[in-house]
Amino acid sequence: MTRLQYTCPGCGTPLGYEGLCWKCKSEQERNAALAWTPEQITEKQRNLIQNIQRLAEMEEPEFTDFWQLLSYHNAIAPEIQRAALAAGVLWPCEIYYHAPKDVRDGLIHALLSTEDSNGASQLMSCLAMQGDDKAMETLLELERNPRPWRKNLYVDPSSYAQIGGWTFDKEGRRTQLNFDICYPMVKGVSGEASPVRIGRARKDTCPHCGGRMVDMLVLDGRDERLQFLGLDGILTATCCPSCVGFLKGPAFNSFTPDGGVEVFPSELFDGAEKADCYVSPEDYKALTENPFVLGKTPVPLFYGAACQDVNTIGGFANWVQDAEYTTCPHCGKPMKYLAQIQWDTVFDCAEGTLYVEFCPDCQIVSMQHQQT
CATH class of the missing domain: 1.25.40 (Serine Threonine Protein Phosphatase 5, Tetratricopeptide repeat)
Structure with a gap:
């Protein structure tokens, strides 16, 4: 494999050109805009x-x-x-x-x-x-x-x-269908506590590809910042990070306020029984050890709606395609948009966005993937 000649001066990512990687450049531009007088x-x-x-x-x-x-x-x-x-x-x-x-x-x-x-x-x-x-x-x-x-x-x-x-x-x-409060996920320091976590490792495996399932979002609604969600406990959104983009419809699971999860059966979009796992052990490690924590203060509702390097709770999503609100499989009502996770922020060379929605009445979560 050819070794890339340059590295990003901001984060050390290997690059084929001299200068900032796209994520550091986006962050630089955002910080400049946030500093406008x-x-x-x-x-x-x-x-x-x-x-x-x-x-x-x-x-x-x-x-x-x-x-x-x-x-x-x-x-x-x-x-x-x-x-x-x-x-x-x-x-x-x-x-x-x-x-x-x-x-x-x-x-x-x-x-x-x-x-x-x-x-x-x-x-x-x-x-x-x-x-x-x-x-x-x-x-x-x-x-x-x-x-x-x-x-x-x-x-x-x-x-x-x-x-x-x-x-x-x-x-x-x-x-x-969405909340009128928005919080960003920001990079924290090692060991920093957070009521929201992206990517918690699990031991069970995906029935389609055999890769490890992941709690993509673990959110404690009892935190003062998250009171607007109306959750008196823990919401957990669990899926296979490799297969979620290849399912016939969203991935679903039920959750209980004490942190319990029941993953619903799913089908691959092409009707196949098995699929390859595209997430490497290194990717799983990066995903489950990412540094993101909940930001201290709310941000404008469209904070994450115009960039591809920001993960948010609440507010508006940056829909890659059309806005898509899942129908709850239990009550038939449209689910509420909860969060977006940009795949490339949690492990390298990933594409697209994971959108997390939930039905507060039925305590069911949906996860769907979009990309160009």
């Missing part, structure tokens, strides 16, 4: 308003500025939202998160006026992000009385609502 934030907001069309075209610096304003400062002001609406900018839909009533009404007017299915799709996504009662009433009415453009879309308005972290049933009852 109020004056810098105001200037970036002003530039975004003046050049809002460049955001829709993914031009720089507007595209990066938008995500950093949203993710690290929760600073998408109503003036930015009004400028976006006036210019017909409908992407990223997150720009309309909790937009004021006049912007909401503008989105509703545009949605009810359009005859184009693509435009309707974008507008419903934006309205989902705005997310108030009138937004829900509009989407509910469109679900009950579909417009002609509905036949060109794959899902109903209630599925579009999930983009904003909520949905509704046929009777118009609203269900919140």
Whole structure:
């Protein structure tokens, strides 16, 4: 095997080029954005308003500025939202998160006026992000009385609502699918105690590949920081880190507040009985000895929604594909989004993200994998 010539000066990772690895570079850029002064934030907001069309075209610096304003400062002001609406900018839909009533009404007017299915799709996504009662009433009415453009879309308005972290049933009852508090997982010091742990070793093995099962998330809801989850005890999410991305649907397990786990039977997506294990002993060691601990203070809800090197509890996910809320296999209700674990943060050369959701009523956890 050819030995790589360089190493990252930040973490020592072997590289084929000189400079920082992508994870250290992402951390450097995030720390720089977190250090913005109020004056810098105001200037970036002003530039975004003046050049809002460049955001829709993914031009720089507007595209990066938008995500950093949203993710690290929760600073998408109503003036930015009004400028976006006036210019017909409908992407990223997150720009309309909790937009004021006049912007909401503008989105509703545009949605009810359009005859184009693509435009309707974008507008419903934006309205989902705005997310108030009138937004829900509009989407509910469109679900009950579909417009002609509905036949060109794959899902109903209630599925579009999930983009904003909520949905509704046929009777118009609203269900919140995410939490309005977010904590990051940060690198701790050796031996540091944490109410959340990523990757705890287990002795049992996967029935598909024979690799070791792992408690991918162990969370003690009794910690003061995690009271918002409503868990009076321990939630454990257990799966095979090698096979979870190859299952027919999510991986499921039940949990008990005393830390108990029962893993549900699963099937491989191709119907095969056995699979190869792609996680090496070195990977298992890295996964189960990672340094992540729960951060001390909450962060903006979209803190982990625009980068691939941040693990979070609560808030919004960075969906690699579409937002996907699992249906509880016991009660049939949509599960609540709990956490995201970026695979490449816990062992090298892994791809994609593991999303953890749970049903608080049935005490069931789901884990699903997405990647490009």
